[in-house]
Amino acid sequence: MADTSTSLESLAPPAELRRLPPVPQDRSLGWFTDKLTAFNEGKTPLWWWVGFFITAFGATVILPVTLIYKISVGVGVWGNNMPVMWGWDIINFVWWVGVAHAGTLISAMLFLTRQHWRTVIGRAAEAMTVFSVMMAGLYPGIHVGRAWFDWFMFPIPTYEDMWPQFRSPLMWDVFAVNTYLIISSTFWYMGLIPDLALMRDRAKTRVRKFLYGLFALGWTGSARQWHNYEKAYLVLSGLATLLVFTVSSIVGMDFATAQIAGWHETIFPFYFVAGAVTCGFGMVLVLLIPLRKLCHLEDIITLAHIDKICKMTLMMASIMGYIYLVEFFIAWYSGNPYDAWVFGHRMFGHQYVYGGWIMLLINASLPQLFWIKRVRQNLWLVFVIAFVLNIGMWFERFVIIVGSLYQDFLPANWGVYYPTWVDIGVFVGTLGAFFMLYLLFVRFLPMVPVSEVKGVSPEANTHRPAAVKGGQP
């Protein structure tokens, strides 16, 4: 900044210790507005249509077909069996919930800790949360078998006084996931209101003006409105931060409450939170690296932002590695023969050993490459690592769920598990639905929160001397 005098300059920390400025450019407010809404107002590019048709096929053909088939015929069309009564349905549920968590961590927790660099990626991450919780929420609903009895899960007064049974963590899970969906959608929508007003004011056609205007709720941007809005944003991010730690903890308790060796562990709530965030950071990178290029936002979502997310991924992956080792240690140290069996067979058994090695080699070890700065700055490499990390985290849930169930206490019960085409179809369908919703989001809503970015840009600083006002055009 030009206004720092030489004496202040000497007091400032060296360049490598300085905080990343929230917005890398010193540009006018109008420049930011035009830049960040350009993709929403421009012509729809070809890549968007291609991506949309592919993902929409998953969302509107594969997903409904497999869902209707599964609901009308029954759980038997899945690969679930005895003893593996939880299969891809719960693996995918835990995976999707996990993807959601990094979004909330970025949008809410980094806001509370005043990490201003998160401003530019906050909304994109929160959108990821909303859409992936939707996908996660689908699975428990269909996993119960008779999906038309899903209303049993909610405390609805009926003549037979049939109430939910609150002594089970599975019941808590119903409340946690639904709360997560409602709170993350509310947080995301509230953050959108000022930008919807911006889109309304810029709209050229009547349809756009009406729709953006309808959802902007008549926002004027008065100081009184901003005053209440900022307070509400702070409170909501505090509440959403609680959910980062709560929802996956409760998912972990679903497992820890069972007697199965490999599930019955006190570390599970924390384990699931760490796993969720690791996986979610992988998904953030997978989404943002192509989109910043395709939506021409390289000046806004810079390499420095990618670098920060890589470092967070590295930290979470290291925590994962530590937890994996603790699990193995406890399995040996407890002297419990069933635990020792499960964990020994995880690495050296005969059926699903690949999963155990994927956990150690991909989830815990591969992100260690992020220690190297040149790796963090090579976008192709970061993308590949993040993509593989997502797959690895999926296998972690496979190992925990199937790997613990297929050989339980009685050898006479042992069995193996293979997914059927319906399992795969439902998962491919949810992937399609997730990416379709995300493509619609980046096309019709500003992916980067325009008002927040303008609020942290150098020109918003009211103490800035008039001489440097304006910066670059």
Next chain:
Amino acid sequence: MSETNYGIAAEFDSAADVLRAAEKVRDAGYRRWDVFSPFPVHGLEKVMGLGNSRVGWFAFLFGAGAFIGTMLMIWYMNDFDYPIVIGGKPMFSTPMSVVPSYILLVLFAGIGTFIGMIALNELPRHHHPLFAKKRFALVSRDKFYLVIGSNDPQFSESVTRKLLEDIGGQHIEIVEDK
């Protein structure tokens, strides 16, 4: 005159300008005025004397109500109305009920925060006198509006217009209340 007018609006170019103008409007003794900006201008809440937003109270009351309500609901359902022994666990106990109560605290406090924000901001309100002004559409982009309401006890079309001119406002115009 003032019955048909909403107020007088002046346009400013930067957050710093509008903040200094707001200080002068306050010093001139006006009470019913507001600043419209594309992002929250920090410092304005002090100049306007807005105090602490009451949104926090909505969050607290909704959250506390939900926590107590859920505890009571679980006790009623699992212990009073239809008790069933499951695994020899107690019918009602703190560990089983705190987790769902806490989750619903978060849920209702969040909903309460949103409702509070909407209610305190008097939204949704799809019509506003300022929307009739063409240049007001620039406020969400890069302009700043300072509007002195005609319901201000000190409001006078000529004097107020003069004040806005003196403090550097541009495109000063009457906002009709329609």
